[in-house]
Amino acid sequence: MEDQKIVQRNLELQRQWYGEPLGDRVRRLVVAFDVSQANLADVLGISAPMLSQVMSGRRAKIGNPSVLARLIMLERKVLTPEVASGRREALQKALEDVRDSKPTVSRDMLPVDPGRADRAALAVLRRAASVDELTEAARLLDGRFPAIAEVLRRAGALT
Incomplete structure (x- = not known):
């Protein structure tokens, strides 16, 4: 029973530190990149057993920034x-890019501005489609999905 309390405490700490349990975040990446947990651990630069412990809540944090x-x-x-797009070669290239990276953690890497994520999402839309395409998509969706149409209009307004 003591182990279960430790796991629950660690999962709660992960929610506080990382926004949600790390197991949820890692599982999404395993699915998105269609890789095994061991392969993902290799890409991240962590041992597979350590990743498993973090995912299950037996460990609370990722110690290496x-x-x-x-x-x-x-x-x-x-x-x-x-x-x-899910194209195998694009997934593999992304994994290789991250595996080969030598990231450093700085204060600039961690968002302080809560609107930053919104702007990043709008920028992704802007890269995916032209202003005309975003405007037309917004027009088509306006009657049935006005909130989505507004997001597309905002993306189209980026310069």
Whole structure:
């Protein structure tokens, strides 16, 4: 029973530190990149047993800041049109890019501005489609999905 309390405490700490349990974040990456947990561990620069312990809550944190930085890099790559397409070669290139990276963690890497994620999402849309395409898509969706249409209009307004 004591182990279960430790796991629950660690999962709660992960929610506080990382926004959600790391197991959830890692599982999404395993699915998005269609790789094994061991392969993902290799890309992140962490041993497979250590990743398993973090995912299950037997460990609370990722101790190496570069591993956390690579995890974040992969999460951001999922949002790019190339990776989102699901093409095997694009997925493999993204994994290789992250594996080969030598990230450093600085205060500039961690967002302080809550609107930063929104702007990043709009920028991804802007890279995926032209202003005319975004405007036309917004027009088509306006009647049934006005909130989505507004996001597309905002993306089209970026310069």
